[in-house]
Amino acid sequence: xxxxxxxxxxxxxxxxxxxxxxxxxxxxxxxxxxxxxxxxxxxxxxxxxxxxxxxxxxxxxxxxxxxxxxxxxxxxxxxxxxxxxxxxxxxxxxxxxxxxxxxxxxxxxxxxxxxxxxxxxxxxxxxxxxxxxxxxxxxxxxxxxxxxxxxxxxxxxxxxxxxxxxxxxxxxxxxxxxxxxxxxxxxxxxxxxxxxxxxxxxxxxxxxxxxxxxxxxxxxxxxxxxxxxxxxxxxxxxxxxxxxxxxxxxxxxxxxxxxxxxxxxxxxxxxxxxxxxxxxxxxxxxxxxxxxxxxxxxxxx
Amino acid sequence: xxxxxxxxxxxxxxxxxxxxxxxxxxxxxxxxxxxxxxxxxxxxxxxxxxxxxxxxxxxxxxxxxxxxxxxxxxxxxxxxxxxxxxxxxxxxxxxxxxxxxxxxxxxxxxxxxxxxxxxxxxxxxxxxxxxxxxxxxxxxxxxxxxxxxxxxxxxxxxxxxxxxxxxxxxxxxxxxxxxxxxxxxxxxxxxxxxxxxxxxxxxxxxxxxxxxxxxxxxxxxxxxxxxxxxxxxxxxxxxxxxxxxxxxxxxxxxxxx
Numbered sequence: 416x417x418x419x420x421x422x423x424x425x426x427x428x429x430x431x432x433x434x435x436x437x438x439x440x441x442x443x444x445x446x447x448x449x450x451x452x453x454x455x456x457x458x459x460x461x462x463x464x465x466x467x468x469x470x471x472x473x474x475x476x477x478x479x480x481x482x483x484x485x486x487x488x489x490x491x492x493x494x495x496x497x498x499x500x501x502x503x504x505x506x507x508x509x510x511x512x513x514x515x516x517x518x519x520x521x522x523x524x525x526x527x528x529x530x531x532x533x534x535x536x537x538x539x540x541x542x543x544x545x546x547x548x549x550x551x552x553x554x555x556x557x558x559x560x561x562x563x564x565x566x567x568x569x570x571x572x573x574x575x576x577x578x579x580x581x582x583x584x585x586x587x588x589x590x591x592x593x594x595x596x597x598x599x600x601x602x603x604x605x606x607x608x609x610x611x612x613x614x615x616x617x618x619x620x621x622x623x624x625x626x627x628x629x630x631x632x633x634x635x636x637x638x639x640x641x642x643x644x645x646x647x648x649x650x651x652x653x654x655x656x657x658x659x660x661x662x663x664x665x666x667x668x669x670x671x672x673x674x675x676x677x678x679x680x681x682x683x684x685x686x687x688x689x690x691x692x693x694x695x696x697x698x699x700x701x702x703x704x705x706x707x708x709x710x711x712x713x714x715x716x
Numbered sequence: 717x718x719x720x721x722x723x724x725x726x727x728x729x730x731x732x733x734x735x736x737x738x739x740x741x742x743x744x745x746x747x748x749x750x751x752x753x754x755x756x757x758x759x760x761x762x763x764x765x766x767x768x769x770x771x772x773x774x775x776x777x778x779x780x781x782x783x784x785x786x787x788x789x790x791x792x793x794x795x796x797x798x799x800x801x802x803x804x805x806x807x808x809x810x811x812x813x814x815x816x817x818x819x820x821x822x823x824x825x826x827x828x829x830x831x832x833x834x835x836x837x838x839x840x841x842x843x844x845x846x847x848x849x850x851x852x853x854x855x856x857x858x859x860x861x862x863x864x865x866x867x868x869x870x871x872x873x874x875x876x877x878x879x880x881x882x883x884x885x886x887x888x889x890x891x892x893x894x895x896x897x898x899x900x901x902x903x904x905x906x907x908x909x910x911x912x913x914x915x916x917x918x919x920x921x922x923x924x925x926x927x928x929x930x931x932x933x934x935x936x937x938x939x940x941x942x943x944x945x946x947x948x949x950x951x952x953x954x955x956x957x958x959x960x961x962x963x964x965x966x967x968x969x970x971x972x973x
Contacts, residue, residue, distance in 0.1 A: 582846070583846055584823070584827070584845050584846040584849055587816075587820055587823055587824060587846075588824070588827055590813075590816060590820075591813055591816065591820075591824045594813045594814075594815065594816070595811065595813060597775075597795075598807065598811040598813070599813075599824065600795045600796055601773065601775075601795050601798065601805065601807070601811075602799070602824045602825045602827070602885060602889075603796075603798065603799030603800075603824075603825060603826075603827050603828050603889055604824060604827050605796060605827070606796070607796075
């Protein structure tokens with residue numbers, strides 16, 4: 416029973432890391448930038464979700480509002496900040512890192528602005544359904560209706576994203592722009608638009624990750640939430656072990672990482688909680704530097 | 717001086733000059749492509765052929781020069797305007813998306829047919845667009861006799877087949893002017909024969925500009941040639957005229973004119 420528990424908890428947490436990893440991958444594919452501000456954007460979106468939930472009262476209306484807010488904010492960052500940065504930093508040694516450093520700066524900026532607007536204290540998004548574990552054969556699991564909902568919602572969103580990328584013309588443009596932007600542009604793809612759209616989708620995915628990470632914890636969050644540091648670290652590592660170029664890789668990377676953390680937490684030592692993801696990252700980089708899914712196969716998904 | 721028959725020209729440029737740093741890559745170059753004409757651009761390596769090609773499709777912005785489409789003056793096009801202006805080009809390095817299917821590669825060339833905007837794109841309209849574009853892409857593949865390759869992954873194709881698919885991707889946007897960068901480069905005798913036939917057939921529906929090293933291709937399909945050397949047009953006219961031009965012979969033999 417403990418094994419089942421461990422696996423279910425791991426998959427739930429992992430599905431949230433997967434969403435975050437998807438956000439990293441979408442941005443990487445569209446602009447070749449690691450967006451460390453992703454955690455800040457997810458946090459900001461969670462505040463959007465908090466505002467919506469407080470005013471409307473419905474979690475399931477608040478979630479799409481948070482997604483929309485996250486998507487718009489992310490798209491604005493791409494249009495206002497990244498587009499200019501990438502254009503201006505076309506040469507010199509700082510060129511390759513300038514946009515990435517900028518995302519680190521943005522992460523700090525977002526957190527400060529949030530603290531100014533909402534204050535530094537804990538706010539709360541109550542879970543939409545009970546987080547009390549299911550009872551199986553008289554034993555109470557940690558796996559709860561809430562975790563089940565998170566799992567189902569996450570997988571529905573991933574399925575929608577897959578349909579968008581694999582079955583629609585827009586998805587084809589997104590994939591082509593990711594593969595070779597210059598050729599795509601010559602062939603008539605509006606690459607600027609697909610780039611912005613990539614960021615917007617990432618913003619929406621990050622928003623869901625932020626809200627779920629919050630309710631999957633104790634529901635409390637603040638600008639300094641450790642939950643969001645974990646989300647940043649885990650999402651980034653999941654994206655890297657998934658090959659950074661692959662949406663499927665991001666999902667597998669996230670689930671894998673969730674499982675590892677869950678097993679370490681329950682079977683080894685809770686103190687290793689923050690170390691485990693980094694050990695996994697190093698091991699994957701040593702053994703399979705191209706990620707679990709190779710870059711070649713990766714871009715197809 | 718050269719006389720421009722601007723009324724009939726599908727595209728013409730004049731006074732095109734481009735420098736890269738201190739290097740003068742093109743100097744006062746002119747070029748005219750008539751409707752349904754097949755025009756060849758030849759010259760020794762480094763003569764500026766590809767630079768001119770790139771200028772025509774927005775990959776390089778000329779320092780000077782005038783650009784006319786159907787006789788009307790306008791700026792040199794940006795890459796993202798090409799399809800709407802009815803210009804399509806293939807790349808020397810073929811430039812297929814290796815991990816997409818052949819059909820998807822061709823569909824990429826028809827994105828302008830998608831009518832749905834960003835918002836409605838996520839909705840059902842996009843599926844309608846998708847089907848229409850898919851159908852167009854199939855037709856374009858049939859035109860280059862590559863219909864059977866549709867579901868193959870692009871990076872599994874033989875080299876001659878990649879050339880066909882690249883042309884299909886250019887054709888699917890239904891261009892008025894098709895620019896082919898070394899269409900016969902790397903092809904064997906049979907495939908070159910096939911390419912010649914294709915280009916001749918295409919010229920019934922569009923103008924074609926090609927850069928090519930294979931003189932037999934040039935001589936068999938082009939109605940007009942421009943010869944570049946050291947960034948300048950040293951000769952232009954029918955294939956026969958150009959072939960006998962002493963400046964051209966000198967340029968190719970490297971004896972200096």
